[in-house]
Amino acid sequence: MHSTSVPGGAARTAVVVGAGVGGLATALGLRRAGWQVTLLERRTALERYGTALGIHPTAQTALGRLSAHVAAALHRNGVPYRTAHVRRPDGSVLARLPLDRIERKAGRPELLICRPYLIDALAEALAAYGDVPLKLGERVEDPAGLARDHHLVVGADGINSAVRTAFFGTRSRPRHIGTVAWIGTADRESPVHGETWGKGRFFGMTPVEPGRTNWYAVAPEATTADELRGLFAHWHDPIPRILSETDPADWIRYEMRHLYPALPSFVHGGRVALVGDAAHAMTPNLGQGACTALLDAEALTRAVERHGEPGGLPAALRAYDAERRRSAQRTALASRALHRLMTTRHTRARDRLLRLAP
Numbered sequence: 001m002h003s004t005s006v007p008g009g010a011a012r013t014a015v016v017v018g019a020g021v022g023g024l025a026t027a028l029g030l031r032r033a034g035w036q037v038t039l040l041e042r043r044t045a046l047e048r049y050g051t052a053l054g055i056h057p058t059a060q061t062a063l064g065r066l067s068a069h070v071a072a073a074l075h076r077n078g079v080p081y082r083t084a085h086v087r088r089p090d091g092s093v094l095a096r097l098p099l100d101r102i103e104r105k106a107g108r109p110e111l112l113i114c115r116p117y118l119i120d121a122l123a124e125a126l127a128a129y130g131d132v133p134l135k136l137g138e139r140v141e142d143p144a145g146l147a148r149d150h151h152l153v154v155g156a157d158g159i160n161s162a163v164r165t166a167f168f169g170t171r172s173r174p175r176h177i178g179t180v181a182w183i184g185t186a187d188r189e190s191p192v193h194g195e196t197w198g199k200g201r202f203f204g205m206t207p208v209e210p211g212r213t214n215w216y217a218v219a220p221e222a223t224t225a226d227e228l229r230g231l232f233a234h235w236h237d238p239i240p241r242i243l244s245e246t247d248p249a250d251w252i253r254y255e256m257r258h259l260y261p262a263l264p265s266f267v268h269g270g271r272v273a274l275v276g277d278a279a280h281a282m283t284p285n286l287g288q289g290a291c292t293a294l295l296d297a298e299a300l301t302r303a304v305e306r307h308g309e310p311g312g313l314p315a316a317l318r319a320y321d322a323e324r325r326r327s328a329q330r331t332a333l334a335s336r337a338l339h340r341l342m343t344t345r346h347t348r349a350r351d352r353l354l355r356l357a358p
């Protein structure tokens, strides 16, 4: 295990605000790099809602660098995502998702993991250090005060980030995009996986663990749970069955938002950095929100480790910003464009375009 002090005895202290995927991973990376880390989370327990997260091979590599324990848990609990299609509401296939191309290029498949498994593995790896306080029920309201007391403040506090507002203002802020996502898990295996695109709405199904299917339905913002069943009632099997068999009380409702305009920087004043949704909240269409949070955490902690002492932090943070900002913002832009395409009302033109796409 690494020590938490630099030559000369001065401890390098960091506070990470938010214990979601991004915050837990960043705290792990900083502790691994020898920093003294405190993690502050406003909730009284870690949020364990159960959507399946698709973890791309690049994010798997980042996770492996942060923690062998978490990488092992990912491989133990994750299921390979190999075959999925885009369909019309009548079930006819429009396109195949390029999962085989991802696997060929990376030499391993994308993995789907139930979010609680990932959160638990990250929290366990952190707890194994024995000296990283995870303070629950601590809502940060004065991020500037934290910056006075620590060498580094990391805002991993999600789309409504208080750290972002305090240091970057409110020009970039969450914007509604007019749709709502309902998310759930069905106790049945679906014979088909992927997405079905209709007029102004779509439905997705992925494997998550044996005997269960992760599903999400996206519809106009005011849609209620009852209306949702009606909107998909005549779509192909097993969509209506999934919606009628699962209890709306177990569905999660999520208003689709993204951060707009993009931030001019992910870092501030040589001692503040943003990661994950706090830095680049995106629509979930590309399934990259958690992946980019993991890539941010790994890149930030690697940059900080390379630059070593507190005096080297401004350069480390600039290196982090240079490595991650454009890439994450490009992904966010592509995800937003895909959302437009998936919810367009001009379905004939879209479907023709999709069939022509490689």
Ligand SMILES: Cc1cc2nc3c(=O)[nH]c(=O)nc-3n(C[C@H](O)[C@H](O)[C@H](O)COP(=O)(O)OP(=O)(O)OC[C@H]3O[C@@H](n4cnc5c(N)ncnc54)[C@H](O)[C@@H]3O)c2cc1C
Residues within 6 Å of the ligand: 017, 018, 019, 020, 021, 022, 023, 040, 041, 042, 043, 047, 051, 052, 053, 054, 055, 138, 139, 140, 141, 156, 157, 158, 159, 160, 161, 162, 181, 183, 216, 254, 275, 276, 277, 278, 284, 286, 287, 288, 289, 290, 291, 292, 293
């Ligand atoms: C329907 C859906 C499907 C998705 N599918 C995928 C997928 O397949 N693959 C993928 O990679 N991503 C996916 N995502 C996106 C992914 O879930 C998020 O992008 C990711 O979880 C963001 O992690 P985060 O740690 O940055 O933020 P969050 O998970 O939002 O964590 C932020 C934490 O900060 C805490 N906090 C907030 N404010 C404060 C404060 N003031 N003080 C202290 N604590 C605070 C919060 O309580 C929270 O615990 C999906 C999202 C949705 C909605």
